[in-house]
Amino acid sequence: MSNEHAHAPAHDDDEHNPHLAHHFDTMGQQTAAAKLGMWLFLATEILMFSGLFLAYFILRMFYPEMVLEAHEYLSKWAGGINTVVLLTSSYTMALGVRSIQLGDVKKLRLMLVLTILCGCIFMVVKYFEYSAKFEHGMLPGKFYSAHLHGYEIDGLPHIFFGVYFMMTGLHGIHVAIGLAIMLWMFVRAGRGEFNAKNYVAIENTGLYWHLVDLIWIFLFPLLYLVK
Amino acid sequence: MSTAVQSHDPHPATEPSYLVSKRGLMSWLVTVDHKRLGLMYLASVMFFFLIAGILAIALRTELFTPDQDFMSAQTYNQVFTLHGAIMVFLFIIPSVPAALGNFLLPLMLGAKDVAFPRLNLLSFYVYSVAAVFLIVAILTSGLDTGWTFYTPYSTSTGTAVITATTGVFIAGFSSILTGLNFVVTVHKMRAPGMNWNRMPLFVWAIYSTAVIQVLATPVLAITLLLLIIERSLGIGIFDPAMGGDPVLFQHFFWFYSHPAVYIMILPGFGIISEIITVHSRKHIFGYKAIALSSVAIAVISFVVWGHHLFVSGQSELAGVLFSFLTFAVGVPTAIKVFSWVATLYKGSIQYNTACWYGMAFLWTFTVGGLTGLPLSTLAIDVHLHDTYFVVAHFHYVMVGGTVVAFIGGLHHWWPKMTGKMFNETAGKIGCLLVFIGFNVTFMTQFFLGHQGMPRRYYAYLPEYQTMHQVSTIGSWILAAGLLWTLIYLVHSLFKGEKAPSNPWGGVSLEWETQSPPIEHNFHDTPHVHGSPYDFPEIDKSGGSAHH
Numbered sequence: 001m002s003n004e005h006a007h008a009p010a011h012d013d014d015e016h017n018p019h020l021a022h023h024f025d026t027m028g029q030q031t032a033a034a035k036l037g038m039w040l041f042l043a044t045e046i047l048m049f050s051g052l053f054l055a056y057f058i059l060r061m062f063y064p065e066m067v068l069e070a071h072e073y074l075s076k077w078a079g080g081i082n083t084v085v086l087l088t089s090s091y092t093m094a095l096g097v098r099s100i101q102l103g104d105v106k107k108l109r110l111m112l113v114l115t116i117l118c119g120c121i122f123m124v125v126k127y128f129e130y131s132a133k134f135e136h137g138m139l140p141g142k143f144y145s146a147h148l149h150g151y152e153i154d155g156l157p158h159i160f161f162g163v164y165f166m167m168t169g170l171h172g173i174h175v176a177i178g179l180a181i182m183l184w185m186f187v188r189a190g191r192g193e194f195n196a197k198n199y200v201a202i203e204n205t206g207l208y209w210h211l212v213d214l215i216w217i218f219l220f221p222l223l224y225l226v227k
Numbered sequence: 228m229s230t231a232v233q234s235h236d237p238h239p240a241t242e243p244s245y246l247v248s249k250r251g252l253m254s255w256l257v258t259v260d261h262k263r264l265g266l267m268y269l270a271s272v273m274f275f276f277l278i279a280g281i282l283a284i285a286l287r288t289e290l291f292t293p294d295q296d297f298m299s300a301q302t303y304n305q306v307f308t309l310h311g312a313i314m315v316f317l318f319i320i321p322s323v324p325a326a327l328g329n330f331l332l333p334l335m336l337g338a339k340d341v342a343f344p345r346l347n348l349l350s351f352y353v354y355s356v357a358a359v360f361l362i363v364a365i366l367t368s369g370l371d372t373g374w375t376f377y378t379p380y381s382t383s384t385g386t387a388v389i390t391a392t393t394g395v396f397i398a399g400f401s402s403i404l405t406g407l408n409f410v411v412t413v414h415k416m417r418a419p420g421m422n423w424n425r426m427p428l429f430v431w432a433i434y435s436t437a438v439i440q441v442l443a444t445p446v447l448a449i450t451l452l453l454l455i456i457e458r459s460l461g462i463g464i465f466d467p468a469m470g471g472d473p474v475l476f477q478h479f480f481w482f483y484s485h486p487a488v489y490i491m492i493l494p495g496f497g498i499i500s501e502i503i504t505v506h507s508r509k510h511i512f513g514y515k516a517i518a519l520s521s522v523a524i525a526v527i528s529f530v531v532w533g534h535h536l537f538v539s540g541q542s543e544l545a546g547v548l549f550s551f552l553t554f555a556v557g558v559p560t561a562i563k564v565f566s567w568v569a570t571l572y573k574g575s576i577q578y579n580t581a582c583w584y585g586m587a588f589l590w591t592f593t594v595g596g597l598t599g600l601p602l603s604t605l606a607i608d609v610h611l612h613d614t615y616f617v618v619a620h621f622h623y624v625m626v627g628g629t630v631v632a633f634i635g636g637l638h639h640w641w642p643k644m645t646g647k648m649f650n651e652t653a654g655k656i657g658c659l660l661v662f663i664g665f666n667v668t669f670m671t672q673f674f675l676g677h678q679g680m681p682r683r684y685y686a687y688l689p690e691y692q693t694m695h696q697v698s699t700i701g702s703w704i705l706a707a708g709l710l711w712t713l714i715y716l717v718h719s720l721f722k723g724e725k726a727p728s729n730p731w732g733g734v735s736l737e738w739e740t741q742s743p744p745i746e747h748n749f750h751d752t753p754h755v756h757g758s759p760y761d762f763p764e765i766d767k768s769g770g771s772a773h774h
Contacts, residue, residue, distance in 0.1 A: 022747075023338065023340035023344065023416075029415055029416075033415040036410075036415065037346075040407045040411065043441065044407070044441055045445070047442060047443075048445035050446070051445075052453075054479075058472065059464075062470070062472070141457075141462035141463045142460070142463075142469075143461075156463070156470035158469065159464060159469065159470055159471065162460070162462030163462075163464065170452075
């Protein structure tokens with residue numbers, strides 16, 4: 001909102017800062033613009049997921065007993081492990097941002113590696129979860145065939161698994177994108193592009209990763225812990 | 228009439244303009260200059276306006292007689308669907324924000340560029356990819372769902388729904404990126420002294436639009452994604468046969484698409500605020516009221532979507548609430564119209580082409596706005612729902628409002644964008660043709676709809692024939708007016724007089740730089756000391772205003 005800092009006279013070091021784009025007057029203005037842009041982007045993400053959350057609530061309102069029964073077939077262990085893994089990754093990401101604020105590029109790179117590692121563990125666990133669902137025929141909509149594999153779920157479980165795959169699938173895509181961005185940040189950090197005065201890209205990466213974590217924090221109880 | 232006002236610019240115009248500062252095709256294809264991107268958007272939206280306009284003329288011509296003339300019912304369904312989808316997603320939504328907004332926003336704020344110039348370029352290419360998808364959909368099996376893609380028809384028809392909705396899904400991202408860029412630009416890129424009360428009203432309108440683009444479009448994205456998944460994997464969420472709910476799709480769709488109506492019209496309001504005040508040489512009446520009514524409309528727009536579902540089976544209570552909230556939109560909208568009229572009062576009105584379009588807007592938009600009231604009245608809507616009355620109403624708002632404002636804005640800023648003056652007499656002839664053609668086409672449709680003619684029918688009862696023919700002839704006049712406008716504007720590019728930096732005597736920042744502007748907009752960062760509408764004393768003799 002405030003404009004006071006936006007056009008303050010350029011500091012001497014700003015004028016020679018190679019990271020300052022031509023159309024900004026100061027690094028402060030550039031950083032503030034990048035951060036506001038990121039927060040707006042996060043708002044769009046939340047709104048996009050909100051459509052799925054709404055679909056979930058409608059489903060649960062229409063067929064409460066079916067949701068209760070179908071959710072028993074989701075692995076609470078896998079979901080729980082993934083929750084812990086993602087929370088840990090958010091912690092390491094936050095430490096990474098803190099490191100670069102203090103100018104410690106080495107520690108930033110270490111923290112990025114740890115965060116990427118956690119993200120990979122999440123994806124591997126997800127892979128095993130999905131494979132089990134595929135094997136048992138617990139698939140979305142018209143592909144649903146669990147009854148042929150000896151699993152009798154009353155009602156219309158194909159919609160539950162449709163929503164389950166939509167929500168966790170879209171979330172999984174976001175995790176994958178996050179991993180790619182962090183890898184890119186790791187490379188850029190190696191080139192010495194970040195320092196204690198120029199780290200908004202790392203901060204924004206962190207914000208994105210925290211949002212991905214946050215969405216999972218809602219998905220886990222809604223899908224795995226219905227009872 | 229319009230006399231050139233001397234430039235404020237103390238520097239001689241030695242620096243080359245943005246049009247020639249860099250040369251070659253590549254310098255355009257990878258440009259991050261908001262002005263060049265604005266022009267590229269302008270060319271693209273004009274192309275799609277032409278395509279969708281040709282489809283509209285085809286529809287009207289088919290309706291000249293009650294029976295089939297030259298297209299089958301199936302073709303007719305495809306043509307009206309594509310007319311709507313292209314007009315909405317590839318023309319109107321990007322028209323004012325992405326073309327004029329891109330060009331003007333940084334200039335009006337006194338900035339060198341938008342906050343994220345590379346994102347701006349990306350946004351243009353995302354839009355282009357979306358356009359390719361829609362064109363592929365047309366060239367393969369077409370689309371016959373209507374632009375609203377209602378389920379369950381859209382999940383069962385044999386046409387290219389997935390290709391087309393993917394195109395719209397992608398176009399949405401372009402819209403989000405542009406909106407995000409503009410919000411940040413308004414917050415962070417204003418010149419020194421440009422506080423919120425000194426921003427031109429066009430900026431306020433574009434800002435409100437951008438907020439809606441950012442907050443509403445993601446919901447469209449997930450809706451279309453669900454539709455695509457529903458069609459490809461049959462997850463059943465919208466399919467009653469599988470336990471889903473088709474009305475849920477309508478809620479999702481209109482939660483975006485009703486705010487989208489304001490994405491389309493709010494920028495038009497912004498243009499009219501500029502045109503009316505500059506061409507009447509008078510400070511805008513009710514600056515704050517107009518600025519804040521844009522924000523109010525943006526807020527209310529999110530809670531009225533249910534008026535599209537009055538007959539879809541939503542609860543009576545919901546219908547009553549949505550009806551009431553819809554009426555509430557009339558308040559901020561009326562504040563704007565009254566303020567514009569009050570601005571004209573005792574102004575020194577210069578009857579330029581842009582001003583003519585401003586006046587035309589006051590008539591056509593007001594008719595469009597007022598006919599929204601019977602539609603938001605529950606009991607009357609049951610009768611008028613899905614008739615030509617609705618068609619006429621939204622064309623009065625979208626064409627009579629947005630398109631008229633857009634063309635008016637194009638004339639107002641044409642000298643700034645191209646550096647050339649167009650022929651004023653030709654401009655007025657064009658405006659007259661557009662105004663007459665438009666009213667003949669759509670005024671008739673109010674009566675048709677009131678007498679029960681349903682929309683989207685390709686054959687009709689013989690008693691409607693006279694009015695259909697009047698409407699069709701009107702559409703030909705409208706088309707002639709638009710083609711005429713295209714011809715003299717293109718002609719001006721080659722033969723037009725060189726434009727001065729401030730041909731209409733405006734006082735907002737874009738008139739301070741040369742026409743066309745230099746690559747970085749201003750030689751020195753401008754400092755703002757007052758309102759963008761502080762005109763010098765009105766010169767009652769009708770001559771030019773001198774500074």
